[in-house]
């Protein structure tokens with residue numbers, strides 16, 4: 329399966345060598361010749377996938393060579409848009425098109441991220457994968473390890489907001505000590521309320537599968553269950569444990585990536601989730617998550633407390649260094665330091681507070697950047713994307729502990745990141761790694 333794609337890569341790399349010699353770009357990251365187009369295939373072409381593939385396609389050096397979707401209606405729309413072949417099964421697409429493509433975008437529900445991304449990497453394809461990087465911690469670790477083994481592959485998680493000027497500048501300013509030594513970090517989101525169901529029991533019974541949907545392929549690696557209209561496909565799967573990662577999985581990679589970049593956070597030592605309506609099928613409708621990260625050269629103390637709220641819970645203004653009585657905005661991260669607080673909104677709006685007052689945050693110091701084009705440029709040897717899988721895995725693994733912890737509400741759990749175990753709850757292993765459904769196993773996962 330991989331032979332074909334390697335042969336295209338070998339040709340591209342050989343041609344790229346000349347371009348590299350002339351341009352001075354480090355040979356290690358050179359990918360395609362200057363006059364070669366980057367050929368990409370999308371996996372999941374409806375929903376966010378439609379935006380993803382159109383954004384990638386708007387890069388002048390990109391050709392969309394194939395599309396894949398398990399929903400025949402979404403597939404047809406994408407095939408017409410890009411005038412290219414379409415597939416329902418990404419495994420078939422990569423087997424047939426591997427020698428004609430250089431990279432893939434993965435925009436499926438979370439449980440299919442790792443299987444699709446790893447199939448791509450097994451076949452030496454560059455990968456742009458939606459957030460959270462994976463459904464399980466084990467999968468994140470495996471993708472991270474694979475990207476270390478294949479450093480020539482350019483990877484990027486779909487946290488497009490990380491490329492906003494504001495968020496990039498916030499990372500630089502935090503590194504330069506704008507809030508002094510970091511004392512604590514907060515992140516919060518208004519999801520899932522009003523967006524998708526959480527905290528509910530599984531709906532009984534089944535409905536006929538729509539003719540345009542391949543339900544078996546949609547389920548993929550997840551355990552089999554009957555189709556239920558409006559409950560899973562499309563969009564509503566987020567709060568269902570077998571498919572999504574709940575509000576923290578859905579939103580935290582967008583919201584708290586800034587301090588992970590700035591302070592090189594790796595993994596917490598402990599985590600605890602407070603919530604009261606986790607069900608056997610769904611994550612809770614709201615929760616408070618508390619983690620303790622080890623301190624480092626950026627911290628005021630020997631630990632860095634990290635707090636996450638979702639479902640409408642907000643921190644008090646005074647708790648995060650905002651003046652009392654000031655409205656706390658939604659979908660935000662607060663980095664509280666010894667000398668002030670930086671409030672970083674999900675969309676890159678940044679505010680600075682200290683001494684009980686708001687101060688002007690000087691923005692506009694960086695050039696705007698398109699996250700999708702940055703990945704393509706990386707694949708073409710012209711850039712080095714920061715949301716690569718090694719970073720994405722670190723961030724995702726920590727946030728997925730929230731999805732694990734809601735099964736043990738109110739318990740402080742220890743995390744052995746190296747061994748990927750919860751030493752005081754060995755039963756958590758099944759939430760960290762799962763057995764894939766027969767027929768959907770993936771090499772290296």
Ligand SMILES: NC(=O)c1ccc[n+]([C@@H]2O[C@H](COP(=O)([O-])OP(=O)(O)OC[C@H]3O[C@@H](n4cnc5c(N)ncnc54)[C@H](O)[C@@H]3O)[C@@H](O)[C@H]2O)c1
Pocket residue numbers: 371372373374375376377396397398399402416417418435436437438440458459460486487488545546548561562563564578
């Ligand atoms: N970065 C962002 O701002 C952002 C925004 C929304 C969603 N997302 C992410 O994008 C991903 C998709 O979310 P969504 O809201 O578009 O979901 P969705 O359910 O609305 O759409 C998913 C699409 O993928 C297709 N699909 C499902 N399983 C597939 C498979 N095995 N192979 C090929 N196609 C498959 C579906 O038919 C559908 O077209 C999620 O990971 C989500 O977290 C990111």
